[in-house]
Every structure is written in structure tokens, then in C-alpha cells.
Amino acid sequence: MIRKIISGNEAVALGVKLARVGVTGIYPITPQTTIIEKLAEMRAKGEIETEILRVESEHSAMAATFGAALGGVRAFTATASQGLLYMHEMVWWVAGSRVPVVMVVGTRAVGAPWNIWNEHTDFTSERDSGWIMAFASNPQEALDLTLQAFRISEDERVFLPMMVGMDGFILSHTKTNVLIPDQDQVDDFLPPRRQPYVIDPEDPIGMGNIFPPEGYMRLRESIDSALRNSEDVIKEIGREYNKKINPLGDYSTLNVSYKLEDADYAVVLMGAWAGDAMEAVDTLREKGIKIGMLRIRYLRPWSEKEIRSALKDKKAVLALDRSTSFGRGGGPLYVEIKSTISDVVPQIKGVVSGLGGVTVNKSDLVYIFNKFVEGLKDDVIWYYPKEVGKIELRTPRDIE
Amino acid sequence: MSLLEYQYFPVTRPNKGAGGKTGAWRIVKPVVDYNKCIGCKACFMFCPESTIIPSNGKVRVDYEYCKGCGVCANVCPVKAISMVSEQ
Numbered sequence: 001m002i003r004k005i006i007s008g009n010e011a012v013a014l015g016v017k018l019a020r021v022g023v024t025g026i027y028p029i030t031p032q033t034t035i036i037e038k039l040a041e042m043r044a045k046g047e048i049e050t051e052i053l054r055v056e057s058e059h060s061a062m063a064a065t066f067g068a069a070l071g072g073v074r075a076f077t078a079t080a081s082q083g084l085l086y087m088h089e090m091v092w093w094v095a096g097s098r099v100p101v102v103m104v105v106g107t108r109a110v111g112a113p114w115n116i117w118n119e120h121t122d123f124t125s126e127r128d129s130g131w132i133m134a135f136a137s138n139p140q141e142a143l144d145l146t147l148q149a150f151r152i153s154e155d156e157r158v159f160l161p162m163m164v165g166m167d168g169f170i171l172s173h174t175k176t177n178v179l180i181p182d183q184d185q186v187d188d189f190l191p192p193r194r195q196p197y198v199i200d201p202e203d204p205i206g207m208g209n210i211f212p213p214e215g216y217m218r219l220r221e222s223i224d225s226a227l228r229n230s231e232d233v234i235k236e237i238g239r240e241y242n243k244k245i246n247p248l249g250d251y252s253t254l255n256v257s258y259k260l261e262d263a264d265y266a267v268v269l270m271g272a273w274a275g276d277a278m279e280a281v282d283t284l285r286e287k288g289i290k291i292g293m294l295r296i297r298y299l300r301p302w303s304e305k306e307i308r309s310a311l312k313d314k315k316a317v318l319a320l321d322r323s324t325s326f327g328r329g330g331g332p333l334y335v336e337i338k339s340t341i342s343d344v345v346p347q348i349k350g351v352v353s354g355l356g357g358v359t360v361n362k363s364d365l366v367y368i369f370n371k372f373v374e375g376l377k378d379d380v381i382w383y384y385p386k387e388v389g390k391i392e393l394r395t396p397r398d399i400e
Numbered sequence: 401m402s403l404l405e406y407q408y409f410p411v412t413r414p415n416k417g418a419g420g421k422t423g424a425w426r427i428v429k430p431v432v433d434y435n436k437c438i439g440c441k442a443c444f445m446f447c448p449e450s451t452i453i454p455s456n457g458k459v460r461v462d463y464e465y466c467k468g469c470g471v472c473a474n475v476c477p478v479k480a481i482s483m484v485s486e487q
Contacts, residue, residue: 157404204450206413219408222408
């Protein structure tokens with residue numbers, strides 16, 4: 001095991017290398033591009049044997065990856081934003097075919113208008129597609145979750161594709177200290193791929209052929225069962241990962257608590273700003289405010305049991321969204337949290353911020369948390385940091 | 401692989417129905433020259449009617465369903481399939 005200063009994208013590429021991925025369908029889209037560039041570079045140097053398929057769109061990237069996976073090969077792809085939206089049809093096709101596939105999403109805002117910066121809306125908008133969805137909060141976790149994703153996805157209790165989200169630029173392009181496991185360690189953790197059906201000329205099958213209504217509905221139920229049952233599988237595999245690969249990481253739970261046990265107030269969020277939020281929690285704690293944080297690491301399966309037990313005795317809970325669910329008031333996390341704990345927590349508030357790359361730093365989070373503890377009047381607010389306020393927005397041309 | 405009870409997969413196996421039988425109207429039929437056939441299964445992959453059956457490392461044709469379209473003969477890389485007139 002070695003330590004290296006690398007970016008989130010490099011960490012993911014190394015994870016793909018260590019997982020001995022057989023086929024990678026690639027198409028570039030910011031901020032994920034350097035993952036596939038790194039893979040192509042490693043392939044050119046002969047460091048990996050992954051077959052790299054350069055295709056003409058993200059739709060084809062997922063189709064190629066899907067085809068390889070149907071053939072029984074460990075398959076990977078990565079995308080972001082418009083690319084994920086373009087891939088949307090194939091994303092459902094893979095889940096509905098119950099085929100193990102792993103994809104990394106370098107999350108980014110969704111147009112229109114054009115914006116290449118960080119946001120979670122592209123990721124969260126796939127939450128009903130039947131994929132297992134994990135979200136990293138640092139490059140180390142991006143690598144660890146990618147490795148675990150292959151194992152979880154290919155487990156016989158699961159057999160579903162899995163995507164790993166990672167904040168675009170904040171994680172994908174920022175270099176930090178990452179613990180990289182040895183090939184032997186990964187080989188010990190990740191056995192050769194298993195899947196129930198493969199495309200084989202000697203024993204031909206059709207995948208996803210036309211299904212009568214009853215069969216279709218039964219398949220939908222089986223996806224739901226597999227997703228719900230994956231909760232135990234994720235914990236079990238996480239514990240094994242702690243033991244065999246990264247003893248410093250804690251993957252024995254789906255979600256991560258910070259100073260939550262004795263807290264009166266709790267903040268729920270997902271992704272890279274958890275680091276700033278932990279510092280903000282510390283700042284408020286120094287002032288004697290009992291506040292804690294729950295970081296959602298798995299958006300699907302949504303661990304109702306874990307989240308309820310973590311938040312049940314709190315006075316108030318704040319869901320911090322870096323994504324939107326238009327017309328609903330608040331983002332997806334707010335909606336999910338509200339539906340999970342509204343009978344045990346008297347006050348649930350939501351804040352939407354950080355969209356399209358708007359920088360929310362520690363001082364902003366301290367400000368938001370303070371306001372939340374003092375009591376927010378509205379259920380949901382859209383928070384703009386002070387720097388944003390200074391910008392003169394060139395909105396609609398004067399209409400005479 | 402034994403699958404768990406809740407696991408269900410959208411898998412179908414090719415099957416033949418009485419409605420797909422060719423009858424007497426076919427004009428030409430593919431005949432495989434087993435001295436030439438290398439068992440690459442290109443014909444199997446391209447047959448629109450799934451009438452090519454891989455067997456013993458080579459292929460044979462299910463004439464009951466074959467429509468005589470000639471796709472197999474066209475894709476064969478070693479010209480092992482010739483289209484022969486029906487008597």
C-alpha cells in the first residue's frame with residue numbers, strides 16, 4: 001500500500017486498474033474527462049489490459065459498457081451532467097436487465113444555461129432508475145467506493161449496477177493524499193466477476209425482450225427487493241474492505257455521523273462540502289451549540305432505519321441540498337428526509353445552495369447553521385453567499 | 401448458479417412457433433460444406449430467423465424454419481455455405 005498525492009479522477013482511474021476491468025466504454029465530458037484520459041494513458045503504456053472503446057456519445061458509451069457486461073466482462077464507464085442525461089435511457093436499460101456495471105459520475109450542473117461547475121442535480125435525478133447510488137466526500141472515498149462498487153454490484157444478493165458520485169472539480173480535480181492499495185490486496189477482496197446470465201452463442205438467450213405486464217411488474221418488484229436487500233450486503237462488504245484494504249476508512253455503515261449522538265440539532269448533506277460542514281459544526285460546538293452532521297453516503301438504497309435512528313431524538317433537522325427538485329420546494333434530500341422522519345422530528349428545514357459551482361465555504365455554513373439553530377421562518381430557503389450578492393446580474397434586458 | 405427467491409431476470413430463450421414454419425414456398429436453401437466450415441458462427445450471429453444451430457463446433461441449418469434468404473451464405477468468411485435450388 002502506498003500514499004500518493006492525486007486527484008479524485010486519478011484515484012478512480014487507479015481503482016479501475018486495480019479492479020482489473022475488462023472493458024471501458026469512454027466518451028469525454030467535463031469534469032470526468034481525466035478519468036478516461038488516465039485510463040487511455042495507462043492502456044497506451046501497457047499498464048492495463050482494459051479494452052477501451054471510444055464511442056460517439058454517452059448513450060453509446062453506456063451501450064458499449066452494457067454489451068460488454070452482458071458478455072460477462074467487468075465493465076466500467078464514467079460521465080457527468082448532460083452526458084448522464086443523454087445516457088438516461090441506457091441507465092434504465094442496464095438496471096432493468098439486472099446487469100452488474102459500475103459508473104462514476106463527476107457531478108456537474110445541468111443546462112440550460114451552459115455551466116460546467118459543480119452541483120448534484122445530474123446525479124440525484126437518476127435516483128429512481130434502479131441503480132445503487134453512492135456519493136464520495138473525498139478522493140480517497142471515490143477510490144474506495146469504486147472498488148467496493150464492483151463487489152456490491154456483482155454480489156448474488158444484488159446483481160444491480162452501481163454509480164459512484166463525486167463532486168465535479170472539488171474532488172475530481174483537486175489533488176490530495178490518497179492511500180492506494182496493492183494489487184494483491186484488491187485481488188484478495190475482489191473475486192472474478194459472477195453474473196447469472198451471459199450472452200453465449202452456445203446457449204443463446206435474449207435480455208430485455210418483450211415482457212407481458214405481469215412479468216414486467218414482477219421484475220420491477222425484484223429490482224426493489226434487490227436494492228433493499230443490498231443494504232446488508234453494502235455493510236458486510238464495507239466491513240471486509242476495512243479489514244482487508246483500508247483500516248482508516250469506516251465503511252461499516254451506509255451513512256456517516258459526525259458528533260450526532262448528543263446533538264439537539266442535525267444537518268443532513270451529501271458530498272464534498274461535508275468537510276467544511278464538519279468544521280462549521282466544530283465552530284458552533286465551541287459556542288456551546290449542540291449540533292451534529294449526518295452525511296448521506298448512499299442515496300440508494302435509502303437506509304430508512306439508519307437515518308431514523310440517527311435523527312429520531314433531534315429538536316430540528318436541516319437538509320442541505322446541492323441539487324434541485326423544481327416545484328417541490330427544496331431539493332431531493334429535503335424531500336427524502338422529510339418523508340423519513342417527519343413523525344419523530346418536530347422541525348425539518350431545507351436549504352438549497354451551491355448550485356452551478358457557487359462557492360459555499362465554511363463561513364457560509366457557519367452562517368447557515370447559526371440561522372437554522374436560531375430558527376428559520378421558511379421551510380426552505382435558497383441561500384446565496386455574500387460574494388454572489390456583489391455580482392451584478394445581467395438579467396432580462398430592459399423590456400420597454 | 402442458484403438464484404435467491406426474490407431475484408428475477410428479464411431473460412428469454414429463443415423458441416420456435418408453428419406460425420414461423422416455412423412451408424413449401426422456399427426457392428433456394430443454404431447447404432453447409434463441412435470440409436470448409438471453420439465453426440466461426442458468423443452465420444449464427446446474422447441469421448434473422450435463428451435457424452442456424454451450432455453443433456459439434458460447426459453449424460447446421462434448421463430447414464423447417466429457414467426462409468432461404470441467403471444472409472448466412474453472404475457473411476460466411478470461408479464461403480462454406482452455398483445456396484442450392486430447392487427441387
